[in-house]
Amino acid sequence: MKCRKCGATAAINMRQHKLALCADHFLEWVPEQTQRFVEKYKMFTLEDKILVAVSGGKDSLSLWDILNRLGYHADGLYIGLGIDGRRSPSGEGIGYSDESHRLAEAFAAERGLTLRVVEVEQTYGATIPELAVISNRGRDKPCSVCGLNKRYIMNRAAHDGGYTVLATGHNLDDEAAVLMQNTMNWAGGYLVRQAPVLEATQPGLARKVKPLCRFYEREMAAYAIVRGLDYIYDECPHAVGSTTIYYKEVLNQMEEHRPGAKLQFYLSFLQAKEQGLFALKPGDAELHACDKCGQPTTAPGPEGCSFCRLWDKVRAVKGARLPASAAITDPVEA
Amino acid sequence: MKCRKCGATAAINMRQHKLALCADHFLEWVPEQTQRFVEKYKMFTLEDKILVAVSGGKDSLSLWDILNRLGYHADGLYIGLGIDGRRSPSGEGIGYSDESHRLAEAFAAERGLTLRVVEVEQTYGATIPELAVISNRGRDKPCSVCGLNKRYIMNRAAHDGGYTVLATGHNLDDEAAVLMQNTMNWAGGYLVRQAPVLEATQPGLARKVKPLCRFYEREMAAYAIVRGLDYIYDECPHAVGSTTIYYKEVLNQMEEHRPGAKLQFYLSFLQAKEQGLFALKPGDAELHACDKCGQPTTAPGPEGCSFCRLWDKVRAVKGARLPASAAITDPVEA
Numbered sequence: 001m002k003c004r005k006c007g008a009t010a011a012i013n014m015r016q017h018k019l020a021l022c023a024d025h026f027l028e029w030v031p032e033q034t035q036r037f038v039e040k041y042k043m044f045t046l047e048d049k050i051l052v053a054v055s056g057g058k059d060s061l062s063l064w065d066i067l068n069r070l071g072y073h074a075d076g077l078y079i080g081l082g083i084d085g086r087r088s089p090s091g092e093g094i095g096y097s098d099e100s101h102r103l104a105e106a107f108a109a110e111r112g113l114t115l116r117v118v119e120v121e122q123t124y125g126a127t128i129p130e131l132a133v134i135s136n137r138g139r140d141k142p143c144s145v146c147g148l149n150k151r152y153i154m155n156r157a158a159h160d161g162g163y164t165v166l167a168t169g170h171n172l173d174d175e176a177a178v179l180m181q182n183t184m185n186w187a188g189g190y191l192v193r194q195a196p197v198l199e200a201t202q203p204g205l206a207r208k209v210k211p212l213c214r215f216y217e218r219e220m221a222a223y224a225i226v227r228g229l230d231y232i233y234d235e236c237p238h239a240v241g242s243t244t245i246y247y248k249e250v251l252n253q254m255e256e257h258r259p260g261a262k263l264q265f266y267l268s269f270l271q272a273k274e275q276g277l278f279a280l281k282p283g284d285a286e287l288h289a290c291d292k293c294g295q296p297t298t299a300p301g302p303e304g305c306s307f308c309r310l311w312d313k314v315r316a317v318k319g320a321r322l323p324a325s326a327a328i329t330d331p332v333e334a
Numbered sequence: 335m336k337c338r339k340c341g342a343t344a345a346i347n348m349r350q351h352k353l354a355l356c357a358d359h360f361l362e363w364v365p366e367q368t369q370r371f372v373e374k375y376k377m378f379t380l381e382d383k384i385l386v387a388v389s390g391g392k393d394s395l396s397l398w399d400i401l402n403r404l405g406y407h408a409d410g411l412y413i414g415l416g417i418d419g420r421r422s423p424s425g426e427g428i429g430y431s432d433e434s435h436r437l438a439e440a441f442a443a444e445r446g447l448t449l450r451v452v453e454v455e456q457t458y459g460a461t462i463p464e465l466a467v468i469s470n471r472g473r474d475k476p477c478s479v480c481g482l483n484k485r486y487i488m489n490r491a492a493h494d495g496g497y498t499v500l501a502t503g504h505n506l507d508d509e510a511a512v513l514m515q516n517t518m519n520w521a522g523g524y525l526v527r528q529a530p531v532l533e534a535t536q537p538g539l540a541r542k543v544k545p546l547c548r549f550y551e552r553e554m555a556a557y558a559i560v561r562g563l564d565y566i567y568d569e570c571p572h573a574v575g576s577t578t579i580y581y582k583e584v585l586n587q588m589e590e591h592r593p594g595a596k597l598q599f600y601l602s603f604l605q606a607k608e609q610g611l612f613a614l615k616p617g618d619a620e621l622h623a624c625d626k627c628g629q630p631t632t633a634p635g636p637e638g639c640s641f642c643r644l645w646d647k648v649r650a651v652k653g654a655r656l657p658a659s660a661a662i663t664d665p666v667e668a
Contacts, residue, residue: 006634033568183517184588184595184598184599184600185598185599185602186602186603186606186611187606188603188611191611215369250584250587253587254518254584257580261518264518264519265519265520267519268518268519268520268521272520272521272522275522276613276614277520277522277525277612277613277614278611278613279610279611279612279613279614280610280611308392
C-alpha cells in the first residue's frame, strides 16, 4: 500500500476512507481534517479562547496538540477524579488518576502550555469513587456520578475562566457508541442534543465542541503514537463492562462487515437532524440559575442543582470540607 | 420450567417476557396478545373487512389463523411471484413460489376461507426474477423490484376488493431489523412511516396493519408448529445475504446479551414517536393519482408511477401481454 500523497510506503491504511498515507502525510492530514471539521461545524475561530478538557488519554492530548499546531489559543483543564489511586482500599491498582495527571502536566510543561487543574477531592471533599459510595448513586459503577461531576466542573471552569469554548476529545467511536445507546432506547432528549457543537444557549453555559468527532478511534491512536505523545494507555478501570464499550464492540463488528458503517451512522444522523428530522431542539429545556452555586440547572429548587444535592448529601455524611461555591479555576501554570 | 397458568411442564419459555407456558396455554396466549395489540394500536374491529397478505410462511399463515380464531372477517391474498419455479434456467430449485401457493391454497381450503390470488406473470407478463433482469433494477437481487410489486398489488387488491384493512404478518424481528437498517442510515422518511398501523391518509391507499409486530420470530415459529400449521420452511432464496437478515443477526446477538433488547428497541421507538420526537409525519408526502393506473403515487407525471414505469420498460423489451389496468382481484375461491 502506497501513500496517496507521495507514493512512499503507507504506514496508515484507512479502509473506511479508502485512503492510505505515510506517517509524515498522516501527521499533516489529521490537523487538516480537524481544521475542516472546525470550519464545517462552525466550532471556533482564532479569536476564541478555548479550554480543552484533558484526561491524559490519546484523544484529549492529541486534540490539545492539534489545536496548538493549528495556532489556536487553547489551555488545558485537568480534573483529578481520585480514581484507583493511593486511597484505593486494596492498596493496589494502576494509579489511574495520578498517572493521567502526571502525563497531562508533562505534556503542558514540554510545550509551555497552561494547564488548569481541579482536584475533586481537594475542592469538594471526596474522590469520585468515595462520592459514588457515600451518595448511594452507582455504588458499583461511579460512572454516572463521575459524568455529572465532570460536566459540572468543565462548564464552570470554562465559564469562570472566561473561555468562549470548551473542547473535548470525543472521537467517532465515542460518538457512534453513545448515539447507538441512545437510539436503542430512543432517548429523544439525548438524541437531539448530540452534536459536534452544543451552543451556549443560556447564560452560564459553556459552548461545547468536539473537533475529533469524525476521526475513528484507531486514527487517533495512530496519531498519538506516530506523533510520539506520551499518553495513558489504560481505560479508566471503572469503564470495564460499560454500556458504551459494549456498543463500541457492536459497532466494530458492523464496521468489520462494512468499512465506513460507523461513520455513515454518525454522519447520516447529523444530516437527518440538520434536515429537521426531530421536532425537539437542543435548547428546548429551560435552564435556571441554581440557588446554591449559581450554575445553570434544568431542575431548580431550594435544594439546588443535582451537583449541589449530591455534594450536600456527602457533606451530611462526611462533614463539609469546602463550601460548594469555592473558586475552582485558579490556574496551575505548568 | 412450569407453565405460569397451570403449572404443567412448560413447552415454551420466553425469557424476553419472563414467561413460560405449556403448549395449550401458549396457543391461547398468542391470540389474546394479538387481540390486545389490535385494540392498543386501534388496528380494526369486527366490522372491518380484512385482507391478509399470505406468503405461505409461518407468520402470514399464523396471522390468518389467529384472525380467524378471533372471529374477524379476514380473506387471504396470495401473490404469485414466480420465484425459483419451473422456469428457473437451471431447472433446479425449491419451487419456492409454487410450494408457497400450494400451502396457502391448502390452508384456505381446509378452513373454507377465501383466498384471492394474483399471479404476477399472468397478470403483467413476467415473473419477478425476469422483471429484475429486464428492468436492469437489481439484476442480482430482485428484492427491491419484488417489494415495489408486492406493495402495489397488495394496495390495489385491497382497494379494488373493497377491503377496509390490509394486514401483513411482519413480526418483531422483521420490524426491529428494518428499524435498525433505517436507523443506521437515519432514513427519516422511512422512520416516520414505520408503525403498527399506517393510516389510509389519502384516497386509494389501503389502511395497513401489522398485528404480529410485537411477537418475536421464534414465538411465531412456535405458534405455527404447536398449532400444526403446514407452512413453507424455506426463506425466499433471494433473501440469502440480504441486509434485513444481517440486521436480524446483529439484533439476535444483542438479544443474547440482554433478553428483551429487541422488544425494547422497537417499543421505545414507538413511544418516542408517540411523544412527538419526529417533526415529519407519515402522511406529509402528498400523493396523486397515477395518470396510467390511477393508483396513488408520490411522483406523478406523464410516464406514470414507479410501478407503471417499471412494467412499461418490460413491455418495451418483451412486448405487452396485458394492459396495466387489467383487473387483478378476481377472487379465486379456495
